[in-house]
Amino acid sequence: MYKDVSSKVDFIKLEHKQLKFWEKQKTFDKLREQNKDGERWSFLDGPITANNPMGVHHAWGRTLKDVFNRYHSMLGQKMRYQNGFDCQGLWVEVEVEKELGFKSKTDIEKYGIEKFVQACKDRVKKYSKVQTEQSKRLGYWMDWENSYFTMADENNYTIWHFLKKCYERNLIYKGHDVMPWCPKCGSAMSEHEIATEGYKDLTHPTIFAKFYLKDRPKEALLVWTTTPWTLAANTAAAVNVDLKYVKVKQNDEYYYLAKNLTDILNGEYEIIEEFTGDKLLGLKYTGPFDELPAQKGVVHKVIRWDEVSEDDGTGIVHIAPGCGKEDFALSKENDISVIAPINEFGIYLDGFGELTGKNAQKIASEIFATLKSKEILYKRDQITHRYPTCWRHGTELVFRLVDEWFISMDVLREEIKKVVGEITWIPSWGYDREIDWLNNMSDWMISKKRYWGLSLPIWECDECHNFEVIGGKDELKERVVDGWEQFEGKSPHKPYIDNLKIKCSKCGAKMNRIPDVGNPWLDAGIVPFSTMNYISDHDYWEKWFPADFITESLPGQFRNWFYVLLAMSTVLENTAPFKTVLGHALVRDEKGKDMHKSAGNSIPFQEAADKMGVDVMRWIYSAHNPEHNLNFGYKIAKDARKKMLTLWNIYSFYITYAEIDSYDPTKNKITNDDLTELDKWVLSKTFQFVEKAKKNYDEYKIGRLMRDFEVLIDNISNWYVRRSRRRFWKSENDTDKYCAYHTLFLSLKTMILTMAPVIPFVTDEIYQNIVLSVDKKAPESIHLNSFPKIEKDLIDEKLSAKIDTIIKMVGLGRASRDKKNLRIRQPLGKIFLKLKNEHEKEFVLDLKDQILGELNIKNLEIVDNVDEFLNYEVKLNFALLGKKIGKGIKTVAKALETIDTDELVEKIKTGESIFINDVKIAPNEFIIDIKEKKDYSAIESNGYFAIIETTITNELKEEGIVRDLIRNIQTLRKEADFNVEDRIMLGIKTCKSIDDAIKNNKEYLKTETLTKSINKEVEIVDIEKEIKLNGESINISIQKVERG
């Protein structure tokens, strides 16, 4: 009837079997069919970059996604199950460049943009397939045929629609500004990119230079710079008008600098004059590179800047408006020239003399030499500071004046912040974090001078500098005046789209598309619209928007996915695109270190799946508090596997005996009234668990769910099954036995149904055997079942408390046996228990037999006073008292010996302080030791006492001997490969005392070992062994007889 279950389970093999089963049976399709009319639950998948195989960190997020999807499908809800792949952007370009061995943009241009873009598309296709297969292996149930790709036309054109909206609101502008720039990428870096992993501590050479004042020979401003290469672009010097400055004399020259920064001066100096910064304003000076053609006609002067501080340098700041953001801003406020010295690869442009054609970042020493020869170098030094670098190349960024496109955040910021409040953030501090980012976020740079990505739909007029944004494919077609035939049928990517011209609505000239691609986060941010057919099927979109739930890795997404989702949704609909977000932290290695391929501690998903199995992985992910980083590895996998094995063992135990007795749960006639208290208890625990589980799933707290589950399987395994074993073993098929089967079956089934979303493989395997083997009408997979109903009638709080008391008392009893090395097999006469209240007394008396059975003790008595079993010994707490009374403690200790201990204990217990030799001693300054009297073993815990009588009578001793004998016989039966239910004949040859023991416990021995008769020897010896017991030898021989 049932399928045999090995207790040596291979979870990984089982998972592969299950995967095949689901595929063959199209279980997932059946599930969707089953729920097609259900209430909608909208989950939105954050796209995974389809650029490499999955790592174990991806599996965490995907497990969470799957767990909640599965839970909601068990509630009968209808879902979209759409997975997403992130396709466009520099990430992919980087990998393709590596593949092709490219070093710079020039290599790409040579190779051909069309071919390069195709290679990017191909890479995405390749890895989206790999990730799809890996996700399936994880048990992630999604509509894999219909994953969305952010490179899809629908996605790109919906972004156009969004950009058009921004354009209509006047939010899009072309910024002519200084941006952090990577000379290797040949591209500007946006704020998101630098913030992520940009800043590094770097040491740079610094220069103190002398800027001689015009018309004041021998007088110079001292300025400081950490970027010597920018000196060639200097056009001004800035001071803070409120700071104190000084003019100092050194040798025969005069220098100006901030009063509080004179420490930087070399050697002796004399202060000539002191004044505030405004006195310096407007002074003209000779720039350090005035002879360069690029500097021709530039008037260098001192300007005002309130940000100048006295923390570093000289208090006079070198200003190069073509090389610094603030500098550039100052150039707009003041009438100073702007010089942009370098090209996109960081090379000096024409007009910089000797410097032209040289790499700006590698000429510090040349600059020193030049300044020195001009005698305007004051001194050099170095500084270690945090400096922005490229996340991709690690190269130091330069600051370069460029044209980039931006979405203005000034107005949007507040609108988005309002929307953020509509969302439930888990953990709740996510809200603050997002607001914090929004407060700090400056305008969003959406352009990138690269190749593979969204083509920004911005057309610019060379004639009148007008620009226009196109909002979709239809509009494009309408506006295009040139090149549509070649474009038709192509995706809106470079290079195809670059040839399209439209007519300028202002001057009528032909407009060109700007060559830039878009920020890839636009791609991911639009998905609540594009994938839900915002434009093509608005009805559908309205049904699924906003998403009920998203879950992603926390740290980065506040400024990435969450941010762009919010920004785009605010512009388009002024509402949040999701209701609840669950964030999870990062995966680390077992020691808590970052996983890196280069460090050799990273675990690819595939390896983990092959070695530990995905149920184990899912268990680990689910059990972890997602707020904290997860230390992932094979050691914690072993722990999780062990817990899963406990579940498996309960199952395997059930099957072993249910099979022997041909128990069929569908023919069950047991009613609740038939059940024993223990049965009721375990069912109560089970349904209490279901009740809490539902709440935990609903609140996205599966860490708690897993903890409760672990406690439950421990309860079932270590108490219910252990206490009930005999009911399963016994030969009569009575109601009591069926109650046990019924209970274990119901509990197990309920439990696996509750846990199916978390560990879908092992639960389906168990389900198919315990349920499907006997009930052909049941759904063919556990995943086609509903979430279990909470049987309130079966929940009994009082009963739970009752059994918990019993378990506690048994624990104490064991401890007191342990203390005197009295093994469980040796029966003992009596145990005394001291409890705390009447309830507990009632519980214990009621379930006295269970305690006695569990502890192998004959009698139990509840006592209120334990004094007759115990002696107290009172000592001083030297650690505490020593500090207080110092030397006197010795005399106090002596005096203590003369005081009656019992009286003292009495007083201490009431909390009275005691005076010894006029020293007041508080109760906690005593240490009370409990020593049980002879013939007792006592254990105290939290005011509960368990005291056992340790005297062993002859009768008890004999019983102990027989128990030992039974154990040996059982071992022999096993060695001889007898079945559990085989009957035997027993031959025992031994001394008289043991013979007597057997005689006095004959029936007991026979029942336990399924023995028909006991003699000195048997006719046919199936197995025989000589053992030693209590120093006497025993010869045991066994013969198997036919059953019956």
Added chain:
RNA sequence: GCUUGGGUAGCUUAGUUGGUUAAAGCACUCGACUUAUAAUCGAGAGAUCGGUUGUUCAAAUCAACCCCCAAGUACCA
């Protein structure tokens, strides 16, 4: 620097609105069991809950300050 989160046993973590003697798993020590067995079970030891001060009858929990860790954010000359 600023913002947020955190610091609980050797390790990884629980600890819901303050409320008896701070919980679990792993590791460790000892023991039991041998009909869930390349399993299983029990017991023990182990924490002044980062520090100091305060509020309170009562603080791991609330407040203030300080010290560490993580994340975010700002960084210029």
